[in-house]
Amino acid sequence: MDEEKEGVKNILKRFLLIxxxxxxxxxxxxxIFLPLLPTTPFLLLASACFVRGSPTIAGWLHQHPTFGPIIYNWKQYRAVDRRIKWRANIFIVLSFFISIYIVPEIWQKIMLTAMVIMLLIWFNRLPETKAVARSTKNT
Incomplete structure (x- = not known):
């Protein structure tokens, strides 16, 4: 009976992690498209969940041509690829520009402007790496 409960518990745990x-x-x-929603932390959390819940899916995520290098660069170097940083800067500026244009109140425009400035300063201070997407380091 205890083994059966333990088996059900493990299945539920794996299901939850996956x-x-x-x-x-x-x-x-x-x-990737909404700059206030960070990509890398979610991918790292997904990686941690998959490693514990399904090593097969974790392997897929780590080998993924788009997500694999992001996870590798962050885990290995605590850095962001230069191309990802460039794209993120473009999306950050575009989305905040649209938001600043849309909001009606001046205090909201000032708040959003301050937020984008702080976000860009923080983000652009992160270390950069070169792409490793086609590198053997990613296997």
């Missing part, structure tokens, strides 16, 4: 992992992958994908 579900949270996929949710984090989805949020990470959305974060």
């Amino acid at each position: 579900s949270v992992g996929w949710l984090c992958v989805i949020l990470g994908c959305i974060g």
